[in-house]
Amino acid sequence: MKTNFIIFFLIIGQLGLAQNPVLKEGDSNFLYVCDPAAEVFNGKVYVYCSHDQPDAINYESMKDYVVLESSDLKTWINHSVSLDPQLDKGFEYAQSNMNAPDAAYKDGWYYWYFPSDITHVGVAKSKTPVGPWKSAIKNEIATIFDPTVFVDDDGQAYIYGNDHWVDIGDEGSHIMGAKLKDNMVELDGPWVRLSQETVNEAVHVFKRNGIYYFSARVGPVTKYWMADSPLPQYADLKGELAPNSPESPNHTSVIAFNNEWYLFYHRGDVNHGNRYKRSVCFDKMTFRADGTVEPITYTLDADVEITAPVYPPRVKKEKVETNIGASEQPDGYLRYEGESYSEKSKGSMKASAENQKKFAPLKNGDWLQFSDLTFGKSPKPFTFRIRLSAKNAGGSIVLRINSESGTVIGSIPVTSTGGLEQYKTLSTELNRIRTSQTIYITYEGPDDNLVYLDWFEWNPETK
Structure with a gap:
């Protein structure tokens, strides 16, 4: 407050x-x-x-x-x-x-x-x-x-x-x-x-x-x-x-x-x-006798000027040399695009030519491998965020370490985002993940569901 x-x-x-x-x-x-x-x-x-x-x-x-x-x-x-x-x-x-x-x-x-x-x-x-x-x-x-x-x-x-x-x-x-x-x-x-x-x-x-x-x-x-x-x-x-x-x-x-x-x-x-x-x-507002409303007319004070919209330049995302595919966000987060994986499961779908640079599609059992991610030096819990779209609710994004069947370090339930064209940012808390790691992102859910992975990010603790 x-x-x-x-x-x-x-x-x-x-x-x-x-x-x-x-x-x-x-x-x-x-x-x-x-x-x-x-x-x-x-x-x-x-x-x-x-x-x-x-x-x-x-x-x-x-x-x-x-x-x-x-x-x-x-x-x-x-x-x-x-x-x-x-x-x-x-x-x-x-x-x-x-x-x-x-x-x-x-x-x-x-x-x-x-x-x-x-x-x-x-x-x-x-x-x-x-x-x-x-x-x-x-x-x-x-x-x-x-x-x-x-x-x-x-x-x-x-x-x-x-x-x-x-x-x-x-x-x-x-x-x-x-x-x-x-x-x-x-x-x-x-x-x-x-x-x-x-x-x-x-x-x-x-x-x-x-x-x-x-x-x-x-x-x-x-x-x-x-x-x-x-x-x-x-x-x-x-x-x-x-x-x-x-x-x-x-x-x-x-x-x-x-x-x-x-x-x-x-x-x-x-x-x-x-x-x-x-x-x-x-x-x-003005109401008519039957209760309906006269459409509003917007007003400004006489001395108020309508100004042209001012949009500040976007912050340029600098590449992090030690993390291929990662970009540094203005708030210190490291972000990976979903399509920047190093390996994927054999059955994983390919994005269409039009969208192959925008998302990575996942169905039940599909996994994406991201190698050599830097998680800092601290064992403290931290927030891991992932942005995706989902055709329907159901299943989870499961995060594993070292292999596609490795230890589960996090799980994020998938809810419907309103369609594959609409994205939502979900998050979970990870604990005791340090130094350089290889992470596997898997979708485990109904066979008829489809998820588009846009990006994921976290803020590495450097101390």
């Missing part, structure tokens, strides 16, 4: 106009924040945001979360980084990208839901909306993409998202919902498919005048559905809620505050940003 925060003031020139972007590049404590999950607690607005790094070249640098607070939507308190699941104690299960979060309140506790390893859901809790936060669980509570939580008027809580990466129902990507138990950290029943239509990501739910609204990004735009229950079969698609977010796929949330409704979103064409360096904005 980072306790340092700075109050900054942003005044709009005309009453009723949104101040966009909320954080401006000229502020001394400026941050790129995105994926805004806006909530109203105790008469104030709190926005729980993902955090883009100023040198980001992809989404993998998103590691922590920021809270913004306002009592009038004009003056804001920036609480800066308030939750860092990869560094804060108690969140040892949390891994990989820290993308779109959400927050909810029930029975004296504030709950913060965040992605762990893209598709799993971690939970923090606090007695205040801004922390300090502690883990509410010992392991992830569910598998869903872009988790969002809604507490209904009767106190029943629901969790929503979409199965963009891992099918948890029918094949494809749809809006999914489930009940939560009173403890807010366990599912109370199965996932229910709520949309007939396919969606991409960024599911959000709110309620107005007894009507439940479900929104999600569909292609470049955000669309919305309406229903008379929180878990309908199916919700009624009404149309576009908001256009494509400039220079970035959109992620939205909705609140009612001081008798007005607002849509929060992000955009990448201000503050010299881009799709990896985004800024939070908000605009008023």
Whole structure:
């Protein structure tokens, strides 16, 4: 928990106009924040945001979360980084990208839901909306993409998202919902498919005048559905809620505050940003007499300039001379491409001519040998990461040492990544692996499954 925060003031020139972007590049404590999950607690607005790094070249640098607070939507308190699941104690299960979060309140506790390893859901809790936060669980509570939580008027809580990466129902990507138990950290029943239509990501739910609204990004735009229950079969698609977010796929949330409704979103064409360096904005919503929504028109303050996106040059990966096929990552990790094996099993498939430099295909029993890998001098445990795609869930990536039938040093269960074109980073912990070793990576699983190995990496301990 980072306790340092700075109050900054942003005044709009005309009453009723949104101040966009909320954080401006000229502020001394400026941050790129995105994926805004806006909530109203105790008469104030709190926005729980993902955090883009100023040198980001992809989404993998998103590691922590920021809270913004306002009592009038004009003056804001920036609480800066308030939750860092990869560094804060108690969140040892949390891994990989820290993308779109959400927050909810029930029975004296504030709950913060965040992605762990893209598709799993971690939970923090606090007695205040801004922390300090502690883990509410010992392991992830569910598998869903872009988790969002809604507490209904009767106190029943629901969790929503979409199965963009891992099918948890029918094949494809749809809006999914489930009940939560009173403890807010366990599912109370199965996932229910709520949309007939396919969606991409960024599911959000709110309620107005007894009507439940479900929104999600569909292609470049955000669309919305309406229903008379929180878990309908199916919700009624009404149309576009908001256009494509400039220079970035959109992620939205909705609140009612001081008798007005607002849509929060992000955009990448201000503050010299881009799709990896985004800024939070908000605009008023207008509802028609039948409850449908007038599509949102994005606004900027009069003195805010739309800036051309700035992408920093990618860090050049230098070859490590002692490890043929390895490349040194900016964070010190050594990465091997799957196709850089030194030997393979006789039955192993060959990648197509088009993709032979992109992945190594594996079926049940196939192994790849990687010779003379340098694992450093320390016997301390370390994280071994592997990126792959899988047609279906099932089986494991098994790591062996010295031969294809040698001692097993690690095993990583394979889950469906949503198709062979979609990749996911998995990890395990290895222990007492030192100096130069020959490693065998094997897939052991159903005969009809296929796995594409993109790369694997670790950070060698040099002391």
